[in-house]
Amino acid sequence: MINYIWLKEIKAELYTWKSTAWLLIASLLFSFTSYLLLTDKELSLLDQTELLWLLAKIIIGVGLLIITIDASSVLTSEFEADTAESLFLAPITLDEIIWGKLLSIITLWLFIFITAVPYILVTSAGSSLAGAFLGYVLLLGTLGVLGFSMLILAISLLFRSSKNTLSTSLIILLALAVPALFSSTLKINIVSDFFSKINPVDAIFASLDNVLVDYQLSIAQNLQFILPLVVFCILTLILLIIAAGQFKRKGIIQNE
Amino acid sequence: MDAIITAKNISKSYGSQAAVKDLSLEIQRGEFFGFLGPNGAGKTTTIRMLTGILPPDQGEIIIQGKNHTQRKDIAKMIGVIPESRGFYHWMTGEEYLHFFAQLYGIIKPERTISQLLKQVGLLERKRAKIATYSRGMKQRLGLARALINGPKILFLDEPTLGLDPQGQEDIQKLLKTLNHEGVTIFFSSHLLPEVSALCSRIGIINHGKLIALGTLSELQEQTQSKGSLKDIFLALTGQHD
Numbered sequence: 001m002i003n004y005i006w007l008k009e010i011k012a013e014l015y016t017w018k019s020t021a022w023l024l025i026a027s028l029l030f031s032f033t034s035y036l037l038l039t040d041k042e043l044s045l046l047d048q049t050e051l052l053w054l055l056a057k058i059i060i061g062v063g064l065l066i067i068t069i070d071a072s073s074v075l076t077s078e079f080e081a082d083t084a085e086s087l088f089l090a091p092i093t094l095d096e097i098i099w100g101k102l103l104s105i106i107t108l109w110l111f112i113f114i115t116a117v118p119y120i121l122v123t124s125a126g127s128s129l130a131g132a133f134l135g136y137v138l139l140l141g142t143l144g145v146l147g148f149s150m151l152i153l154a155i156s157l158l159f160r161s162s163k164n165t166l167s168t169s170l171i172i173l174l175a176l177a178v179p180a181l182f183s184s185t186l187k188i189n190i191v192s193d194f195f196s197k198i199n200p201v202d203a204i205f206a207s208l209d210n211v212l213v214d215y216q217l218s219i220a221q222n223l224q225f226i227l228p229l230v231v232f233c234i235l236t237l238i239l240l241i242i243a244a245g246q247f248k249r250k251g252i253i254q255n256e
Numbered sequence: 257m258d259a260i261i262t263a264k265n266i267s268k269s270y271g272s273q274a275a276v277k278d279l280s281l282e283i284q285r286g287e288f289f290g291f292l293g294p295n296g297a298g299k300t301t302t303i304r305m306l307t308g309i310l311p312p313d314q315g316e317i318i319i320q321g322k323n324h325t326q327r328k329d330i331a332k333m334i335g336v337i338p339e340s341r342g343f344y345h346w347m348t349g350e351e352y353l354h355f356f357a358q359l360y361g362i363i364k365p366e367r368t369i370s371q372l373l374k375q376v377g378l379l380e381r382k383r384a385k386i387a388t389y390s391r392g393m394k395q396r397l398g399l400a401r402a403l404i405n406g407p408k409i410l411f412l413d414e415p416t417l418g419l420d421p422q423g424q425e426d427i428q429k430l431l432k433t434l435n436h437e438g439v440t441i442f443f444s445s446h447l448l449p450e451v452s453a454l455c456s457r458i459g460i461i462n463h464g465k466l467i468a469l470g471t472l473s474e475l476q477e478q479t480q481s482k483g484s485l486k487d488i489f490l491a492l493t494g495q496h497d
Contacts, residue, residue: 004358008344015346082342086401088309089338090359091331251310 001092005100009074010107019108022066026112030119033058037123048127053212055123056133057205059116060141061177063109064201067145068152068173071105072166075156088252094244098157102149109145113138129212136211136222140204143229147200148173150236154243176201200232259318260285260409260440261306266315267464268301275301277464278315283442288435290455291444294493298464299444300339300413306442307336307411320408332360335407337398337415345387349378349397352386353404360405372400375430391418399427409440416447428454452485462493 013019037051075098078084087097120137124130151172156165176199196202207225210216219226261283268276276298283289293299304310306317308327317324320333344352350369357365373379376396381389389397395418402410415431416424424447431454435441445451451458452472460468460475468475468488476482479491 001359004355008355012344012346078342081344082340083344084342085304085309085338085340086336086342086356086398087359089307089331089334089336090356091328091361092359093328249311251304 001096002100002103005092005097006103006107009101009104013070013104013108018070019111022070022108023111023115026062026066027115029062030055030059030116034119034123048124049129049213049215052124052127052129052133053208055119056137056208056212057181059113059120059137060144060204060208061181063112063141064144064148064173064177066112067105067109067148068169069166070108071149071152072156072169073162074101074105075153076160076162076165079160080162084252094248094252098153098240098244102146102153105149106142106145109141113141132211132217136208140207140226140229143226143233144200144204147229147233147236150233150240154236154240157240157243157247173201181205198228198231200229203228203232258285259283260287260320261442262316262318263302263306264316264318266302266305266312266317268298268305268310268313274464276305276312276461279461279464279466280315281459281466281469283440286435286438286440287457288431288441288455289443290451290458291442291461292446292448292451292458292489293461297461297493299461301464302461303336303339303411303413303442303444307334307338309338332405333407334409334411335402335405336411337395337402337413339413341394341398343386343389343394343397345385347386348383349373349386349389349393349400350382352397353400356401356404362405365404368404368406369400372403375403376400377426392420392423395419396423396427399430403434407439409442410434411442413444414446415443416445416450424450448485448489458485460489460492468492 033055037055078087088094116137117134120133121130124133152165152169155168159165159168179195179199179202203225207222210222210225216222259282261281263279263281265278265280266276267274267278279302291299291302301310305312305324306319308324308330312324319330322329322333324330344355347355350373353369353372354365357369362368370379373382376399378393378396378400381393386394386397395415399415402412412431416427419427428450431441431443443451443455457469457471458475459466468478470478472485475485475488479488481487481491
């Protein structure tokens, strides 16, 4: 059942040109960034490892942003387009629908990653970091996207509205991404240090820094960053299970 | 005769507002049952509870021996035209039925899909996007979807809404045929002549309570009226001038 929902979502993304538009936007952003990094006088003076780190942050950041926007409507569109009732009348469970939709979001992320591969290969040419760059962007990006997708699906089940889901999800993404992006310039104290340690976006960027700038390539050397991401995924999974339970209790149709 | 649908004292509230109050009902196998009520009387809520889409706050529903908590098992036995009629407009009619056939676990559904599209008069438009369908065509596609699993019970909430007279007659004919083939039909409509022509027994709901139940002649006896179903309905729901 999960595969039918997954296939339907992928077809919807392709037939409605949603995915194509997202991939086009992503490739334009990657092209623009790579061009700047390689040609801008000041940016091209950056050490190649710094340059790779910057591009990796942009790939995952763009991926998370696209996923947040796309995932906000993947479940809520069923309620807003009045297709939920027909769908739930079929012998399919809410869990199967959720996992099918989650798979389609992960698939979109994989498409974004594939779009980023040529840029990764070009910018890392001449260094020995291409493999690590690809591997860690895939691993950290997938964990981040998985956690965020489950969080967004949980919010979708609670709100049943794409507008509310999108605004809430974007606020959460910004609240996590902004301190992570400016962590080096922010004042360090106990609170910011603690927030930085539990912030999944911070963990992604710190791990990329560890791999691409400090050459700490093994998983063991990055476990301190991967673990918070795994915890984030577990927490969002629990939240999704709770939201699904509440949704089932209330019923597919909330009100007349 | 044996009951195929049994609702025992079911109730449903939305917040502090009671939509259905202590409703009990038995529908016999092979029956063509009409379910009437004014707007907001609780018809759609009752149908949603009977089809497993909305859990009742109280009471129990048994559909062909399955309790309402066994939603997946019930879904396999029933076909529904629900009140909300959304479609995946980017799909073609054929793709839409194919998607639902997959959800029902139907292997190689192409023949069934072609037969259904022919039955509802959409065979020639099967490869057209649903977005290009008229309201009536979508209604017919909804009926084809409801029949995709060869259901033993059909729940129809205003199935002829939006259809022209010819379309209404076609659907009525199809429903009669299905009923003759043994399909139990739970039929909700505001078109009272349609209900009197099709249904062997009628239930009337008002303010969430089942206020009348029986054949047309039994309802006439109950209201001491020799009038049409419309007169009976208006008398029972207190909507007479």
